[in-house]
Amino acid sequence: MKKQVTNLLLLLFLVVYQISYPQNDLKTAEESKISPLFQSDAILPIELSYSIKDLKKETNDSTYVDSKLKYFSDDEWKTLDVEMRVRGNFRLRECYFPPVKLKIKKAQRKNTIFEEDKKLKVVMPCLKEKGNSDDVIKEFLAYKIYELISPYHFNTRLVDIKLIEEVRNKVKEYEIKGFLIEDFDNVLDRFGGKEVKRKVHPMAQENLNCVRNEFFQFMIGNTDFSTAYSHNQKLMYLDGPVIPIPYDFDLCGLVDPSYGVVSLVGKEPLPIENVTERYYRGFKRGNVYLEQVRKEFLEKRAEVFATMEQYKTYFENEQSYGRAKDFIIGFYNILANDNDFNNLIVARARDN
Incomplete structure (x- = not known):
């Protein structure tokens, strides 16, 4: 005993x-x-412009298209050349706004808040419906809660997204909430x-x-x-x-x-x-x-x-x-x- x-x-x-x-x-x-991008809790205004239809059609896990990311920092709008592709399975099939992944070249990232973030995931609302941004905030909260639970987690940051959708000869604009997720390589490097x-x-x-x-x-x-x-x-x-x-x-x-x-x-x-x-x-x-x-x-x-x-x-x-x-x-x-x-x-x- x-x-x-x-x-x-x-x-x-x-x-x-x-x-x-x-x-x-x-x-x-x-x-x-x-990384500097995730050291702040302040919401980051960004702007993305692309054709959702073309993005779904022309990209996959290994194929990117050229695009631009605008973001508001130090009291001014700045622009980065980025590469973009769709990601995910369920949301890619079911959602109007597909989640995307960004890749930023080193020369573009230098001396910016993105300097240490070669790749980023962008989470957006799924559907064009009332309350869609609240779903994003709740998922973001899940990530923030897990930060309290375990030191081994993905860092995230809220963003205000102005999404300019190119549809044929027309342009549609959406003001939506979203958040950025750091790449797993950054998590591995951290530990x-x-x-x-x-x-x-x-x-x-x-x-x-x-x-x-x-x-x-x-x-x-x-x-x-x-x-x-x-x-x-x-x-x-x-x-x-x-x-x-x-x-x-x-x-x-x-x-x-x-x-x-x-x-x-x-x-x-x-x-x-x-x-x-x-x-x-x-x-x-x-x-x-x-x-x-x-x-x-x-x-x-x-x-x-x-x-x-x-x-x-x-x-x-x-x-x-x-x-x-x-x-x-x-x-x-x-x-x-x-x-x-x-x-x-x-x-x-x-x-x-």
Whole structure:
């Protein structure tokens, strides 16, 4: 009995050490390596001009077209020559405004806020409908919340987009919200990591960051991911452990878009019908990990809601913000209740 207690205490010490000490050090290290573009929380005005029809038709994962990016900085508009292509799968098929990826040559980036960002993703609303920008803000909030959860994350920045669409001989203009996402190469450089492109079973990945990721996905009501198949996840090798880094949260319950459907990664259908129904997709690990991450999330509750409040003014519809806040409150109610936590998280953890 004494030996079991000693082993348990040792495990608890290792878990707490792994979470608190290295994570604080990593936070300090990563902040010193963030590119100038993502060092500011101020919304960045930009202007893009292109034919959506031609962009969908002429570009793919490897084919870009020449374009221009205008941005407002230091009290003036500036212009960069860029290369652009569409990206994504679901949004590319279903959305009027396809998400795009930009590539900026070194000579163009020099002495600008984009100097360290060779590639960038641009997230825009999906459809031309009322409240479309609120969906973008909610997805952006998911990224900002994950910044609080794990040091291993993508940096993002809100943008006010003036999109000039070229349609035959006409021009249509849209004023929409969006955000920029840094390239994964920048994340790897920040930590000195390497990308893992092969499949790695989640149980062979680093325990604590996997649990943080799995709790986060449950928090925002997302099932459109797979750590096992690297769907909406990037894997980083870092001195031994493989660490998952999530992205693309538009189909989650926090966002709850009009086009939202319950995503299925794998063969078995999930027992939910709406994206606002949470379903835990994490794997069985030692309860010490689950309890420690539970504690982490509860301790960060005030920071999470402070972050949401910080971006409240960007919502067009106050009720939209209220629903998003209520959704996160629902998650914290589960964490705070032992029965709900055990029934909805611990008991649903997967074997494979």
